[in-house]
Amino acid sequence: MIRNPILPGFHADPSICRVGDTFYIATSTFEWYPGVRIHRSTDLANWEFAAAPLDRAALLDMRGNPDSGGIWAPCLSHADGLFWLVYTDVKRLDGAFKDAHNYITCAERIEGPWRDPWYVNSSGFDPSLFHDEDGRKWFVNMRWNHRGKGTGGNPKHASFDGILLQEWSPSQGLTGECSSIYDGTDRGLTEAPHLFRRNGWYYLTTAEGGTGYGHAVTMARSRDIRGPYETHPDKFLLSAADAPDHPIQRTGHGQYVEGPDGTLWHTFLMGRPIAGPDGQGRFCPLGRETGIEKVVWGDDDWLYLEGGGLLVREEVPHDADSPLPQPSAYDFAEGLHHDFQWLRHPHPDRLFRTGLDGLTLIGRESIGSWFEQSLVARRQQHLAYRAETTLDVMPGDYQHAAGLTTYYNRHKFHALLVTHEPGMGRVLTIQSCPGNWPDCALEHPLDAPVPLAEGPVDLAVEVDHATQQFYWRQGGDWQAIGPVLNAAVISDEGGRGEHASFTGAFVGLVAYDTSGQAREARFDRFSYVPA
Known part of the structure; x- marks a missing residue:
């Protein structure tokens, strides 16, 4: 069995990729230094620390960043013989503005050295980099609308102003038209876009509903990378919003990956709430953790959880076992x-x-x-x-x-x-x-x-x-x-x-x-x- 979470404790916003027979997961670190934590595994059950790439001032300096600012939602990918890491450094959390600066770095080896970053834009957060089959690279991020009613303490839908797409290259930076490709569903708070391609479709996964108990992974697809994108018939691939008694809550914000043996997986962030000291309420002392679940393709070319429905499992059948706690x-x-x-x-x-x-x-x-x-x-x-x-x-x-x-x-x-x-x-x-x-x-x-x-x-x-x-x-x-x-x-x-x-x-x-x-x-x- 794989026991969820696979990365216990604060390991949020898991971005996963595979190189050969090795899987890599990058997670957010916010104000904690060095920035971004990367773990690796060959069996998806046992994970070891691999790297903390943002380890010098040229890559990251967070002095003065607010609590829960800093590194939001990295995206890790592999193309052209290189590991690519996209990350956001959020300089402001409260109020109408976010001041979220997006960067890209790369390295030949996961352990580094990671090159000094390319600055990309500051239009929003949770960026990702999609490497298309024709060799072109596309930068994807949500756009933050400071004219909306959102604040860091109580985000409103109006501040999350759709998903942007624009071509990017190391030599020229952002080029060509910047397109708004997806507005999300009525769950709102649409963020954390990831693109992948299969059977002539471009698939877009996003996180919706905020990072609390209304969280979800939403899917959409299009024949053209610029859209229009149609939303999954169930809207969501996974969510615990309608199951308050399920032991795994706050599921959302993850990424799809295929194993070398053809098995299909999707990461997600999760929380394990427990009762407060008076037995009332619920809280997650371990923060937002990383989990993983098997997924399957339906006859309609949409992705679904292997077990059906929207709820992920605490234990996922597999040919490897998760480790037991050690001092x-x-x-x-x-x-x-x-x-x-x-x-x-x-x-x-x-x-x-x-x-x-x-x-x-x-x-x-x-x-x-x-x-x-x-x-x-x-x-x-x-x-x-x-x-x-x-x-x-x-x-x-x-x-x-x-x-x-x-x-x-x-x-x-x-x-x-x-x-x-x-x-x-x-x-x-x-x-x-x-x-x-x-x-x-x-x-x-x-x-x-x-x-x-x-x-x-x-x-x-x-x-x-x-x-x-x-x-x-x-x-x-x-x-x-x-x-x-x-x-x-x-x-x-x-x-x-x-x-x-x-x-x-x-x-x-x-x-x-x-x-x-x-x-x-x-x-x-x-x-x-x-x-």
Whole structure:
């Protein structure tokens, strides 16, 4: 069986392609650096990390990008002996404007090096590149209408102004007529276009309904690449919008691929909602994940799910099995493992260094900064887990702090920190922003700071579905610290909600020094153990 999701935790907007017997999936990273994550597999069940292409300032600089801005919906393809990657860097989320800049890069090998990018346009987001049989290349993206009533927090249909098509080449850029080829269905919010060709038809798949619980993959086709396009007789290839009790929700935004053995597949993003801490509501702490499902061609030359209907399966019959969860331990002696990312910054030497003495974070701006923040974290990939670290830091005053955090963005996090309190010296404290946007007010769940002795201190957090608890020890047994905290806020649905929260929960290490002295904190180890 293939068990969905195939890429658990925050891996949204999966673009898939196949080269020989190897499949590749590229997913969005938004404000997390390096940009875009690519995984590969030969059996579609077992996936390994392959590359994070956007790893230098020439390709990506997100300093100042808002939460859930940055890299939206990459498209990965292979043609002319090269891998091609199309990506959007979104500089503004709120208000009428988006400021979404679209680029293309390429490489001979998936591991790179990836060439400096071609700038393409800024008319909208979610672009893709279609390589036609005659060798011509076509750039496809949705167009954003700033005159519509949409905002980043509550998108309206009027802002999604159809799918654009224009020829592109590396030497000339965009050339010829720019055509609007598809307006979508009444589900609206039409985005994420992908083209492919079969039996004389051009097929267009789009995502519709927003990236929340009304999400869907919509199909259309035309004999001419410029249209007109007719919509699938069922409108959608897949959607869970009318099945609120199905365990896999928010299905949409994916891409079609054919296997070397003739099997047919379609990726999709998905969410696995669970109940809130009071048993009410639903939230997706793991963010938008990547799933895959078998599809078949009908006699009418339309694509359908193998099992019929619009609902994808948790387990898909296959000749390979998905792996079981495994614990992870990191000592940082050989560098930063690819599980970890940081926020926005193309120059990581400003934020951290690794070596035999562990991971050293250089205290920069606050935990909520959009510019220069020393926060290194990995995705939460399980509904329950325990993470531990050992920290050695001597803060100079209360403006300097370092510790362990569960983090979504600047208004959704909990952090157990070592800092300094006047008259007490080195102490433990907890800082939280439990989804209180737009003021992002900092809360202090501890009744009073806990004094620390000199030397390293062990920090831990246990997350169990909708709740979490911090722990600490220093030469003795583990002790709980602070109250049980609400983990549900560190999710897509927390704070501003699903239409303004596009990433997922992370757990990791943070340091800040708002005095500007760049004081450091050293972490010997980090472990992540699924429960």
